Amino acid sequence: MTxxxxxxxxxxxxxxxxxxxxxxxxxxxxxxxxxxxxxEGKVASYTVxxxxxxxxxxxxxxxxxxxxxxxxxxxxGDTEDTSHVRIGGAASVYVDREGRYRYTPQASEGHRPE
Amino acid sequence: MEQVYxxxxxxxxxxxxxxxxTELAKSAALEAIRDSxxxxxxxxxVLVGSQNPDEFTGVGHLSTLITDHLxxxxxxxxxxxxxxxAGSSAFEEAVALVKSGLAQLVLVIGVEKMSGIDRGAxxxxxxxxxxxxxxxxxxxxxxxxxxxxxxxxxxxxGLSRDDLSLIPVKAHKNGAKNPLAHFREEIALEKVSxxxxxxxxxxxxxxxxxxxxxxxVIVASSKAAKTLGRTxxxxxxxxxxHATDYHAVQHRPCLTSLNATVSAAxxxxxxxxxxPEDIDVCELHDAFSILELIDMEDVGLVKPGHAIDLVKQxxxxxxxxxxxxxxxxxxxxxxxxGATGVAQIRDVAxxxxxxxxxxxxxxxxxxxxxxxxxxxxxxxxxxxxxx
Numbered sequence: 342m343t344x345x346x347x348x349x350x351x352x353x354x355x356x357x358x359x360x361x362x363x364x365x366x367x368x369x370x371x372x373x374x375x376x377x378x379x380x381e382g383k384v385a386s387y388t389v390x391x392x393x394x395x396x397x398x399x400x401x402x403x404x405x406x407x408x409x410x411x412x413x414x415x416x417x418g419d420t421e422d423t424s425h426v427r428i429g430g431a432a433s434v435y436v437d438r439e440g441r442y443r444y445t446p447q448a449s450e451g452h453r454p455e
Numbered sequence: 456m457e458q459v460y461x462x463x464x465x466x467x468x469x470x471x472x473x474x475x476x477t478e479l480a481k482s483a484a485l486e487a488i489r490d491s492x493x494x495x496x497x498x499x500x501v502l503v504g505s506q507n508p509d510e511f512t513g514v515g516h517l518s519t520l521i522t523d524h525l526x527x528x529x530x531x532x533x534x535x536x537x538x539x540x541a542g543s544s545a546f547e548e549a550v551a552l553v554k555s556g557l558a559q560l561v562l563v564i565g566v567e568k569m570s571g572i573d574r575g576a577x578x579x580x581x582x583x584x585x586x587x588x589x590x591x592x593x594x595x596x597x598x599x600x601x602x603x604x605x606x607x608x609x610x611x612x613g614l615s616r617d618d619l620s621l622i623p624v625k626a627h628k629n630g631a632k633n634p635l636a637h638f639r640e641e642i643a644l645e646k647v648s649x650x651x652x653x654x655x656x657x658x659x660x661x662x663x664x665x666x667x668x669x670x671x672v673i674v675a676s677s678k679a680a681k682t683l684g685r686t687x688x689x690x691x692x693x694x695x696x697h698a699t700d701y702h703a704v705q706h707r708p709c710l711t712s713l714n715a716t717v718s719a720a721x722x723x724x725x726x727x728x729x730x731p732e733d734i735d736v737c738e739l740h741d742a743f744s745i746l747e748l749i750d751m752e753d754v755g756l757v758k759p760g761h762a763i764d765l766v767k768q769x770x771x772x773x774x775x776x777x778x779x780x781x782x783x784x785x786x787x788x789x790x791x792x793g794a795t796g797v798a799q800i801r802d803v804a805x806x807x808x809x810x811x812x813x814x815x816x817x818x819x820x821x822x823x824x825x826x827x828x829x830x831x832x833x834x835x836x837x838x839x840x841x842x
Contacts (some may be wrong), residue, residue, distance in 0.1 A: 356706060357705070358588065358589070364701055364706055379838040381737070384609065385710065386603040386604070386606050386607040386610075386710060387603065387606065387656050388599050388602035388606060388654045388656075388657075389605050389652075389654070389655045390594065390595075390596065390598070390599040390602070390653075390655075391651075391652045391653060391655070392596070392598065392654070392656040393596065393599070393654050393656065394575075394578060394579060394591075394594060394596060395575050395579070396584060396594075397594035401594045401599075403593060403594070403595060403599055403603070405705060407711075412705075413705040413706070414589075414705055415589055415590060415593060415595060415603075415703070415704070415705050416593070417593050417594070428607065428610045433545070439783050440592075441592060441593055442593070
């Protein structure tokens with residue numbers, strides 16, 4: 342299970358989802374390098390949203406994950422159990438069938454996307 | 456460079472109102488025109504700041520329509536849109552037009568009418584300012600993004616829930632004395648944490664409302680201010696700074712500071728040749744309680760993590776060293792998005808003129824600052840004013 346990121350040839354910063362132009366350096370840095378990474382990282386912040394927009398169930402766990410390669414990505418979490426989520430906690434990111442980023446706590450190795 | 460003045464101001468009540476968007480804009484504009492002695496003046500431009508009148512109200516071509524209804528044809532008319540900082544951006548354009556010599560007298564109106572559609576539909580329109588791919592697609596909302604920021608700020612700086620509640624409590628205390636505010640009742644500290652959870656840790660009282668309302672200011676060259684006989688009661692525009700940040704929160708290098716504010720404020724202070732400690736009163740964009748603390752730090756009033764110290768010492772209250780959001784802020788004055796920036800400018804202009812509502816006047820302020828956010832933590836406009 343990997344996720345796609347881009348890295349800037351000039352500043353080396355990672356961006357998820359990948360971009361052709363580095364948002365930090367601009368077009369002068371040339372096209373970025375696209376690569377697939379494991380999606381391991383740690384929790385930068387999180388919230389349980391009780392007033393999500395139409396089409397989403399409340400409560401909704403949103404987790405901001407900082408990847409080991411650098412770069413952050415906002416993910417949907419499993420709202421069944423939010424007690425394990427904490428800033429700095431281990432996190433694993435995958436992309437679900439609808440193309441959305443998903444958070445799982447790295448500890449639960451058995452957890453696999455449907 | 457041409458010195459630019461605010462020669463007059465006007466504002467409607469903010470709240471859930473019966474008037475149409477055109478009536479609101481007209482009412483605020485007429486008050487500003489009268490305040491400027493400009494009933495028979497020739498306006499070069501009418502600039503309207505409004506976030507999304509087409510979708511909120513179904514009314515399009517707003518700047519042309521309002522110019523006609525005010526009897527100001529053939530003034531040039533433009534609508535400016537930068538999300539909820541549209542009002543400040545319209546003001547910025549007016550200042551640029553006068554400074555460049557393209558105009559002598561410009562009418563600026565900020566307006567939004569948000570209550571005509573149901574809350575879900577309004578939230579959907581507002582959510583268009585966040586990243587579709589990285590945030591909205593997951594069910595993210597501006598409140599949820601503010602919650603991510605709030606939780607990280609609390610984690611990094613040890614800010615407590617009760618400390619954060621001091622912000623809406625102060626907002627309502629000031630709003631209670633502002634006759635035009637959306638909310639005019641004081642609230643108890645406990646009510647903030649006990650109110651409905653919106654996005655943990657933020658509750659309903661941490662979030663500004665959606666409102667209807669309009670505000671207006673007249674921007675004039677020194678020659679035009681003289682012609683109007685308004686040189687004594689005009690306020691000087693000392694600086695405007697405007698900056699963006701990366702659209703999605705996940706692409707920003709820091710969660711507890713909004714770099715667009717740092718950039719915009721830096722430009723403004725340089726232009727005004729002033730420092731943050733020179734400011735006597737300010738209006739900061741507190742769409743969510745946590746933002747008032749972060750805004751204070753990013754504008755440079757206090758070091759990161761220490762804004763709450765000033766709040767606890769009463770320094771940001773009326774009578775404190777640096778009063779913040781004297782008329783209730785977005786939380787209590789209300790937040791008709793496109794109108795907010797112009798209302799902030801109107802309120803600090805009244806502070807400088809010594810005409811703030813009873814109980815809200817800061818003692819003879821010399822310099823004032825406004826800070827208006829145009830997305831979630833993005834597209835900021837900072838303005839500085841003086842006597």
